[in-house]
Amino acid sequence: MSGISVRGASKVYAGRHGETVALEGVDLELPEHSMTALIGASGCGKSTLLRLLGDLEQPTTGGVLVGGRPPHELRRQGRIGVAFQDAALLPWQSVRKNIALSVRASGRKVDWAEVDHLVRLVGLEGFADARPGQLSGGMRQRVSIARALALRPQLLLLDEPFGALDELLRTQMNIELQRIWLEQRSTTVIVTHSVGEAVFLADRVVIMGARPGRVVDVVDVPFPRPRDAELLRSADYHALCDEVSARLAAAIGGEATTPAAPAGAHAPAGVGA
Numbered sequence: 001m002s003g004i005s006v007r008g009a010s011k012v013y014a015g016r017h018g019e020t021v022a023l024e025g026v027d028l029e030l031p032e033h034s035m036t037a038l039i040g041a042s043g044c045g046k047s048t049l050l051r052l053l054g055d056l057e058q059p060t061t062g063g064v065l066v067g068g069r070p071p072h073e074l075r076r077q078g079r080i081g082v083a084f085q086d087a088a089l090l091p092w093q094s095v096r097k098n099i100a101l102s103v104r105a106s107g108r109k110v111d112w113a114e115v116d117h118l119v120r121l122v123g124l125e126g127f128a129d130a131r132p133g134q135l136s137g138g139m140r141q142r143v144s145i146a147r148a149l150a151l152r153p154q155l156l157l158l159d160e161p162f163g164a165l166d167e168l169l170r171t172q173m174n175i176e177l178q179r180i181w182l183e184q185r186s187t188t189v190i191v192t193h194s195v196g197e198a199v200f201l202a203d204r205v206v207i208m209g210a211r212p213g214r215v216v217d218v219v220d221v222p223f224p225r226p227r228d229a230e231l232l233r234s235a236d237y238h239a240l241c242d243e244v245s246a247r248l249a250a251a252i253g254g255e256a257t258t259p260a261a262p263a264g265a266h267a268p269a270g271v272g273a
């Protein structure tokens with residue numbers, strides 16, 4: 001059981017220069033085994049919301065339930081996989097050992113064949129014994145995603161996991177992530193600044209607004225799975241991206257076309273899968 005229920009959640013950070021209301025009055029119901037994308041302007045509380053879901057921060061008011069239980073229970077069982085922007089890897093450990101770390105920390109036995117499978121899955125074959133310092137930022141990011149997946153988590157939380165990747169690799173990783181997700185079916189929430197990525201990956205796109213951070217719109221994505229590179233070239237996909245871009249612009253009070261998703265250029269051309 002890993003459906004997510006957020007009720008009246010707010011988060012206020014106290015700082016030296018006063019308080020920041022990062023989130024206010026967030027209500028959200030996300031079904032078990034679903035994939036949800038969070039998009040919104042910088043600073044609207046996307047990462048904060050993800051951290052509340054993962055029990056990495058506590059709401060100031062309101063509550064979060066995962067499968068009807070407080071998320072700390074799932075976290076204690078090692079069933080929440082997180083991959084955040086700053087891939088916090090152990091610099092003295094190999095890629096393989098970094099991936100296995102999450103499983104070890106949860107007290108479970110490491111399945112090294114599964115670890116090697118994940119190394120290949122995230123395109124790091126040949127680097128299994130490398131140290132993080134020998135990898136690019138994007139490669140380190142992929143190690144952190146593999147580490148989250150190694151838990152076979154019930155709840156998978158990804159904060160801009162592919163932001164550092166070039167367009168082609170990003171698209172390939174999106175297709176891979178979907179494939180793994182179809183296998184594992186973790187309830188997944190992904191923060192992204194890319195409308196194209198959100199529409200490709202998610203069952204629903206949650207649009208957030210700022211000051212204070214809140215949910216302003218939810219767009220359902222009807223495309224059947226598995227979704228592939230052909231979808232990225234389809235008129236329906238581009239039409240929905242344009243719709244989400246317009247609703248995002250309305251939410252943040254900007255122009256209808258955002259830098260994150262230029263109209264008609266939501267996906268890289270010529271991507272094969």
Ligand SMILES: Nc1ncnc2c1ncn2[C@@H]1O[C@H](COP(=O)(O)OP(=O)(O)OP(=O)(O)O)[C@@H](O)[C@H]1O
Pocket residue numbers: 013014015020021022040041042043044045046047048049213
């Ligand atoms: N630990 C913290 N202490 C104080 N303020 C914080 C803290 N974390 C976040 N904030 C503030 O809360 C607000 C929301 O931040 P958050 O990182 O959740 O936004 P975001 O939508 O994920 O931003 P981005 O897209 O730029 O990553 C911002 O104003 C930020 O400065």
